[in-house]
Amino acid sequence: MDNAIGNSARSEEEEMEVAATPSVVSAPEATRSSFGENDGMSSEDDEGIVEQLSGGEAEEHMINLTDLNPYILCSICKGYLIDATTITECLHTFCKSCIVKHFYYTNRCPKCNIVVHQTQPLYNIRLDRQLQDIVFKLVVNLEQREKTQMHAFYKERGLDVPKPNIPQPIPSSRAKPKKMLGPVFRIPPELDVSLLLEFMGAEKGTGNFKPLEKKYVRVSGEATVGHVEKFLRRKMELNATCQVDIICGDHLLEHFQTLREILGAIGEKAVQDGLLVLHFVLVLSPLSLT
Structure with missing residues (x-):
């Protein structure tokens, strides 16, 4: 009687332990959907998952450098990017020296032909330091070769090798604020009058003359109309038979x-x-008429 009661008690405890233990499903079964299908995965895929779940490390995949060349080559010089510089308008990247030389002749991107800037395309380019670091890490000895060539270039010409730009640490808010420097160029106080010289035309027979390139001039208030006339004669290369009438x-x-x-x-x-x-x-x- 006591043995029967003990056996029944032990059987109840075992059932409780089994109920509390989570069910273990094999890896292939775990990949199947609730609809009993394989989710499009083959048995080979299942075996690969089993290996990873069993503690095995995934095998490293080697990538050929030629597969990455479209992303790290300059489309102008066809070489690896040096001082990688990106156009902010279209995000195409080139060597800095290549794109600067290119903008001497046109204001369009050499890759997509978009207008970078109407007059100053160099305003819309930025150095891409992260991409350049990636290129140096991918291409073995590229950075060292570039430094060697740069040192040789400056040494042949007797010039000092420029030091690399090291980013300065951002000062904390507790640090004393630095004094702001004033503008490098200051207009002398004696030049207190700004002129706008508007050309109204020329009479026949006054001869050839150059157009006035700069019509905005800053001069002293003590300057006379005669000084303005001499300035116009010199800039426009007027001959003696030409008279300048100035009107206000x-x-x-x-x-x-x-x-x-x-x-x-x-x-x-x-x-x-x-x-x-x-x-x-x-x-x-x-x-001239007499």
């Missing part, structure tokens, strides 16, 4: 008048966006 508003100016006097006499009518506007025309000199 509706007033024909005299040579002895200073720019400060003109500002005081004519006032705001002579100023446009902070510039003293002077119109000038080229006419025949009265002396």
Whole structure:
């Protein structure tokens, strides 16, 4: 009787232990779906999963460098990227020296022909340091060869080898703020008048002359209209038979008048966006008609 009770108690304990133990499924069965299908995996795939689940490490896959060449070669020089530089408009990457030389002749990307910038394409390129590090790690001895060639280049010309740019640590907020440097170029205080010289035309017979390339000039308020005329004659290469008439508003100016006097006499009518506007025309000199 006691043995029967003990056996029944032990059987109940074993059933409880079996119920508490999670069921173990073989690896091939674990890959099957709840619908009893294989999910498109073959028995060979199952065996590979079994090996990995059993503690085996996956085999390393070797990749040929030629398979990566389309991503690390410059399409201009056909060599490995050196100072990898990316165009921000289209994200195509080239050697820095190659793309800079290319932009001497055109403002379009050499790969996709997109307009990088209407006038200054060099504004829209950036160094890609991460890609360059990847190239140096993939191509054996490329970085060392490049450094050797660079040292030889500067040594042959008697120049100092430039030091590499090392990123500076960002100062903490507790550090004392550095003094901000002012602009390198400062306009002297005596040059207190900005001129806008507008060309109004030339009379027949005044001869050949060069166009005025820069019509914005900053001068002293003590300069006279005569000084402005001499400036125009020199820049436009005018001959002696040509006379320069300078007009401000509706007033024909005299040579002895200073720019400060003109500002005081004519006032705001002579100023446009902070510039003293002077119109000038080229006419025949009265002396040439005698």
